[in-house]
Amino acid sequence: MDSFQPEEPDFRELREGKTVLAILTIEDDAQQFRGNRSNFIDLIRTGQSMGFIVYVLAVKNLVFSKRSLKGFVYNMETETWQQRLMPFPNIIYNRIPLREDEILPAVKQKIAACHRHPSVKLFNPFFFNKWDLFEWLRLSKTTKPFIPSTRKLINIAGLHRMMRKHSYLYLKPESGKAGKGIMTIKMHTEKQLPYRLIIQENKKSATYNCSTIGKLWSRIQQQSGGEAYIAQQGIQLASYNERRFDLRVLVQKNQRGQWDITGVGARIAGASSITTHVPRGGMIDDPEKLLAHSFNEERARKLLIKAKNTAVLIAKQIERASGHLLGEMSMDLGIDSDGNMWFFEANSKPMKFDEPHIRQKSLERIFHYGAYLAKAKQA
Ligand SMILES: Nc1ncnc2c1ncn2[C@@H]1O[C@H](COP(=O)(O)OP(=O)(O)O)[C@@H](O)[C@H]1O
Ligand SMILES: [Mg+2]
Structure with a gap:
């Protein structure tokens, strides 16, 4: 770490009309700041090559009375992070990595x-809550058709009602991510133990067969540990070699401030997994190939177009209903075996897409949109 420069430098020369974008994260005692460092480095590199001033800003260093702030910059030659006084930003890109940090009063x-x-x-401005997303998307005629039937999971009577309507259910924590805490229930009326509960563990899943809904409910409660959950109609996803797959769509605003598709990826579920996450044994694949295999080429092409159009409609509605300025989100969309499209969730702090063509564009878009916002402000 370089020694810190105490006096406020004059940034006029450094700025030269450049837009200053700060990547906002939370401070950390041990490692100065939290978040995905390699993502931050990619952002800094991309932004600089596009003529921006970019730095990482810890929340505690965001002081509104100052013209310059303590920022973290990355020295590409020495591959080290250095603290520097940086100009107050025009644009703040929120990448506070954890919900727990985001809800701290400070x-x-x-x-x-x-x-x-x-x-x-x-x-x-914030992580989404799964229940809010469904409430927001229910409000618009354009997005309602894509949401599976969803209720808050509150008591056994509610679970029973949902199970009478749908013999296949997903139970998901409202604030969950990466498949954590997800369970499924399937009814097998002909069996002696008719309620089959599957719980997602690290890479595999565990199955429990229950004789009564009472027993099922206590197992669910034990597992959910008092966290808020939603119960959702389970969708029979289209599959490839008997493995279910779904789509990950990255939607970002472009240089005109309009929602646009940056890319669509596909994730195939691991052999014994109820989700498609790569850390849980899922695999990345090409959506066109998977769809063409499940349907046919012509239909696959149309489904992909539909997925893109649907994702833009959903992003617009989420932004409108949330009442906040959003710049990007990733979305999990499922396609069932009949070719119907379903929304599972949207994430306002998307993880890195590993497809190189999506990744590169996603980094550039942050700055396209940043430039748009900076200009819009002066207008
Ligand atoms: N209602 C559902 N029907 C079928 N599959 C689902 C359903 N909800 C979620 N899934 C599967 O589980 C995955 C994870 O669910 P998601 O809601 O995205 O939670 P997380 O926040 O943990 O990623 C989805 O990508 C999808 O493959
Ligand atoms: Mg997801």
């Missing part, structure tokens, strides 16, 4: 202050 207060600030623009 963090909430700074984000609220950004919203009130006359010149700074912050995008992606």
